[in-house]
Structure formats: C-alpha cells, structure tokens
Amino acid sequence: DAKTTQPNSMESNEEEPVHLPCNHSTISGTDYIHWYRQLPSQGPEYVIHGLTSNVNNRMASLAIAEDRKSSTLILHRATLRDAAVYYCILRASGSARQLTFGSGTQLTVLP
Amino acid sequence: NAGVTQTPKFQVLKTGQSMTLQCAQDMNHNSMYWYRQDPGMGLRLIYYSASEGTTDKGEVPNGYNVSRLNKREFSLRLESAAPSQTSVYFCASSEALLAGQLSGELFFGEGSRLTVL
Numbered sequence: 001d002a003k004t005t006q007p008n009s010m011e012s013n014e015e016e017p018v019h020l021p022c023n024h025s026t027i028s029g030t031d032y033i034h035w036y037r038q039l040p041s042q043g044p045e046y047v048i049h050g051l052t053s054n055v056n057n058r059m060a061s062l063a064i065a066e067d068r069k070s071s072t073l074i075l076h077r078a079t080l081r082d083a084a085v086y087y088c089i090l091r092a093s094g095s096a097r098q099l100t101f102g103s104g105t106q107l108t109v110l111p
Numbered sequence: 112n113a114g115v116t117q118t119p120k121f122q123v124l125k126t127g128q129s130m131t132l133q134c135a136q137d138m139n140h141n142s143m144y145w146y147r148q149d150p151g152m153g154l155r156l157i158y159y160s161a162s163e164g165t166t167d168k169g170e171v172p173n174g175y176n177v178s179r180l181n182k183r184e185f186s187l188r189l190e191s192a193a194p195s196q197t198s199v200y201f202c203a204s205s206e207a208l209l210a211g212q213l214s215g216e217l218f219f220g221e222g223s224r225l226t227v228l
C-alpha cells in the first residue's frame with residue numbers, strides 16, 4: 001500500500017500561514033489525498049481532499065504537486081484552535097484498501 | 112445532529128474480562144470502521160464493514176470480533192481482554208467504502224478509552 005511521510009512536528013505563529021508537507025512517492029493514479037486533523041482528546045476530523053487539482057474549502061487549501069508525489073496542506077491564518085495532529089492519508093478508489101493513518105504532524109501554534 | 116456515537120466513553124477491565132464497545136451512526140452511511148490509537152501513535156484499523164451484513168479484517172484484528180447489527184450499528188467485542196488492548200478506540204463511518212465519486216470522508220466518534228489492568 002502507498003504510504004505517506006510527514007514531519008513529526010511543526011510550529012507556527014498565530015495569524016500566520018502554515019504549510020504542512022506530505023510526501024507520497026508511491027501514490028497510484030486512483031489514490032485520493034485526504035487530510036484529517038485530530039484535536040486533543042477528540043476523534044479525527046476531515047479537513048480536505050483532492051485527486052490532481054488544487055482544492056480550497058473553508059478550512060484550508062490543498063496544493064498537489066504535478067507528479068502527485070507530494071502535497072501541502074495550507075492553513076491561511078493559523079489560530080490557537082488549529083493546534084492539532086494533522087494526518088495526510090491516501091484513500092483508494094479502485095480497491096478495498098482502507099485509510100491507514102501514520103503518526104502525522106503535531107502542529108503547535110504560538111501566540 | 113449526533114453523527115457517530117460511541118459507548119461507553121471510559122471503561123476499566125481486568126485481564127480476561129470481556130466487553131463490547133457500541134457504535135451507532137445516524138447519517139445513513141454504508142461503511143463503518145473500528146480503529147485503535149495507542150499513546151503518541153496514529154490510528155490503526157481493527158475491522159471494517161463495507162455494508163450491512165459484511166465485515167472484514169483490518170491491520171490489527173487479533174483479539175477482537177465485530178458485528179454489523181444493522182446499517183446504523185457496528186459493535187466491537189473483546190472476548191478476553193489483555194493489557195496490550197489498553198487504548199483509545201474510535202468508530203468511524205463513511206458513505207462508501209471506496210473513494211471516487213463520493214469523497215469517502217470518514218466521520219469519527221469521540222472515542223472510547225479502555226484500560227485493561
């Protein structure tokens with residue numbers, strides 16, 4: 001199964017943009033790139049997903065490299081409430097492979 | 112607007128005891144999942160159910176059994192609890208098993224914290 005690689009931790013200042021990277025060099029053509037985040041003592045929550053094109057929603061933007069071997073989750077203005085573990089996951093469309101969560105990136109937002 | 116509801120939220124067991132974690136979703140989703148999360152780790156899939164009447168093993172199924180009681184409910188049973196099963200358990204659901212036309216977004220419950228002494 002295709003796996004993802006993320007930095008263990010990142011820091012950002014409040015109200016500044018944050019770019020969270022993810023490498024997925026073995027991604028297949030039918031894998032969707034999903035991002036989830038997990039706030040302390042809560043279950044993960046969906047953030048955004050994409051296949052080939054960049055995507056925007058009310059929470060974040062997802063920038064996908066042209067070769068799809070990497071992607072970046074962009075939080076445009078980090079707030080203290082954005083401090084969480086962010087998971088980059090590949091979601092298959094052509095098989096019954098399931099979402100596998102790695103250890104993610106712990107984002108710390110400094111006031 | 113409950114989403115995914117898990118019970119109980121906390122449980123302490125002694126080694127060898129059995130228990131069932133309950134999960135229910137009110138979003139009319141077809142697929143449901145059980146994950147476990149150990150301290151400082153990501154989530155590992157225990158079992159999943161693509162649709163009512165079907166269940167399949169995930170990454171770490173040993174020591175667990177599941178039942179997809181109906182479309183809404185998916186339970187996880189520990190027949191003989193062991194200290195290695197001390198973890199936080201998350202139930203999740205999605206419209207469909209596969210991504211594609213549907214986003215495949217997973218909706219998670221708040222978790223059930225289990226301690227086995």
